[in-house]
Amino acid sequence: MGSPERGGRISARLGPPQATKIAHPAMPDLPLPLLIGVVVLDAYAIARVLLRHHGVSTTVAWILAIAALPVIGAALYFLLAVPHVRHAIRKRRLDAVGAEDYPTNSEGAVELGGQEGASAEIASLFRLTTRLTGMAPTKGNRVPLLTEDERAFERIEEVLAGARETVWAEYYIVKNDVTGRRFLGLLARCAARGVEVRFLYDGVGSLGLDPTLLRAIESAGGRTEVFFPLNPLRRRWSFNLRNHRKLIVVDGEFGFTGGMNIGDQYSGRSRLRGARHFRDTHLEVSGPAVADLARIFCEDWTYATGAQLPFTSPPAPASPGPEGSAVAVLPSGPDQRLNASGMVYFNGVASARERVYLTSPYFIPDEPLVRAMTAAALRGVDVRLLVPARSDVPIVAAAGRSNFLNLVRSGVRVFCYQPSMLHAKSLVVDGSWGLVGSANVDMRSFRLNFEISVVVAERGFARRLEGRFLGALESSEELDGVALAARGTFSRLRDEAARLLSPLL
Structure with a gap:
């Protein structure tokens, strides 16, 4: 047996017991109590993501962000995505x-x-607005x-x-x-x-x-x-x-x-x-x-x-x-289970029989609206979209452009207003009803912003709104599918990268 003196020297060299540490790919050498806290926080955040019904792509994106960036990903989710x-x-x-x-x-x-x-x-339109609001x-x-x-x-x-x-x-x-x-x-x-x-x-x-x-x-x-x-x-x-x-x-x-x-x-x-x-x-x-x-x-x-x-x-x-005129006031916001603005825009495009004219300064539609516009054009509806030629928010314009080629190929006519910054937000359907309001056709207006629009079901109003739209087309340039397809790789990459930020723009 070794002497007590020798044992004391060995203990002195080893020093006091150390707290247990476990390596984490994103946070190495994390003490066990902190690791448990991080796991609990991220698990709670992921559970909230799953229960919120954000949509499959958005849900997967948030889960990957939370897993790759412990604490930071969860904090960003609670700060940016959850309508507390x-x-x-x-x-x-x-x-x-x-x-x-x-x-x-x-x-x-x-x-x-x-x-x-x-x-x-x-x-049918008024039944929808009443049940939404x-x-x-x-x-x-x-x-x-x-x-x-x-x-x-x-x-x-x-x-x-x-x-x-x-x-x-x-x-x-x-x-x-x-x-x-x-x-x-x-x-x-x-x-x-x-x-x-x-x-x-x-x-x-x-x-x-x-x-x-x-x-x-x-x-x-x-x-x-x-x-x-x-x-x-x-x-x-x-x-x-x-x-x-x-x-x-x-x-x-x-x-x-x-x-x-x-x-x-x-x-x-x-x-x-x-x-x-x-x-x-x-x-x-x-x-x-x-x-x-x-x-x-x-x-x-x-x-x-x-x-x-x-x-x-x-x-x-x-x-x-x-x-x-018959009028429905249409408030919308993150306090609603079903966003009234997004639902009425979708319904207007999906129910159109002859023509639908849509004006938006910031056009970043969700997938259901893109599909509705595509389907309407394919079944012979005259679908026209008016956006600004030069936006005051370039990254938003880039995200919007990522949708144009597929829309134009489907028969949607896209026009870019030239003289100034177009800021109007309107929808007119079949010359029978129209909508004017604060909501843009983008993820922010359809999910995060408090908006207000007015739906007017009166042909005289719809004709005036159509006249306003058609008058703007005289100072607009129509986008061509061939030219859109011929854009350079950098331009397409820029627009698709901006599209990834759509939920935040």
């Missing part, structure tokens, strides 16, 4: 309107669809198109100047320029004369907004609030979910919504000084549908502030008269 707010927003939304749940019946749609001059297709369509509305940028803003300012009781406004983007300052100044003046002013703005889209302009509204007696602030210390913050709506409701009588944000690029001031400007489409709404627009604002305000905003339920759909 669905339950919370739905609860606060229902609190805002004082209802236990939205109705699932479609009696209003059936009544409207059963009247003289209304087709079975329109009745819980809001039945209304009859007897006036919905003029606002297509001239200067006139659109003149009309908005005219209505705001005459406001008597309430001005509720929410916007994704309010620029810190002449138009933005003028708009916020007008809200402050409304508040100063005793009008109830509430202004809701997105935390990312309006990031550069001058806080002194907001304080001026509040000092005059108005209220301002940010929707989804970027600051994680704030309540209801979000990095990836955004409020993309553009909405004004005045006195419960007038509503404005569509694609126009607040800024010189939208109001025509940029065009007048020779700078980059946007071609857009907006709507003015008067009639029973304004109550539905007000309801959407109440829901958003209640979620953003945590304080319930009183709301009076809209009237039941009126019996159709000889005048006015």
Whole structure:
């Protein structure tokens, strides 16, 4: 036996017992307790991915990312892909309107669809919108198109100047320029004369907004609030979910919504000084549908502030008269199990019999919509798509181009608008109904953004929207399948690589 002295020397050389470590391909020499924590976190994230029904390709992509990047992949998933707010927003939304749940019946749609001059297709459309949103369509509305940028803003300012009781406004983007300052100044003046002013703005889209302009509204007696602030210390913050709506409701009588944000690029001031400007489409709404627009604002305000905003339920759909349009207000967002914007776009293309004209500044469709466009063209429907020739977001344009060759080969006609940045978002089907709103045809609008659109089932409106579309084609270039197929390898690789980022763009 060795001496105790020798044994002591051996123990000293070995030192104290070491914590057990296990090698991990991505995180070598990880202590066992931390490894267990990482495995539990990643397993939980993968379980959430599987239970969310993202679609096979998206599900596989997220699982591979989580497995390859422990902790980081899970963190990215929870930050970017999971609509945490669905339950919370739905609860606060229902609190805002004082209802236990939205109705699932479609009696209003059936009544409207059963009247003289209304087709079975329109009745089916309104059944769909009612079941998606819980809001039945209304009859007897006036919905003029606002297509001239200067006139659109003149009309908005005219209505705001005459406001008597309430001005509720929410916007994704309010620029810190002449138009933005003028708009916020007008809200402050409304508040100063005793009008109830509430202004809701997105935390990312309006990031550069001058806080002194907001304080001026509040000092005059108005209220301002940010929707989804970027600051994680704030309540209801979000990095990836955004409020993309553009909405004004005045006195419960007038509503404005569509694609126009607040800024010189939208109001025509940029065009007048020779700078980059946007071609857009907006709507003015008067009639029973304004109550539905007000309801959407109440829901958003209640979620953003945590304080319930009183709301009076809209009237039941009126019996159709000889005048006015049948209108369905279409809110959509990550709080919905089935995204209303994506479903109505898909339904419009899939149900078209003669023609469907689609306008989108950012075109990154999901696979079901691509298949619907392809099938419609193959069965002889005149399917036309209008996109900007030069996008203000190049990576989005590249992702969109990855779809063009297959669409054109199937018979879809794709046009690129040349004079300026096209920013309108619209759909018109068979000359019988049309849609104008804030939703782009992309993954973000169909999954992550809060959007609002207006569906109008009236041939006069549809003809005007078609005229707007066909007028734009005169200043557009149609894409040729041969030229698309002949593009260089680098261009195709760039577009396909951008397409991989589609869920985030």
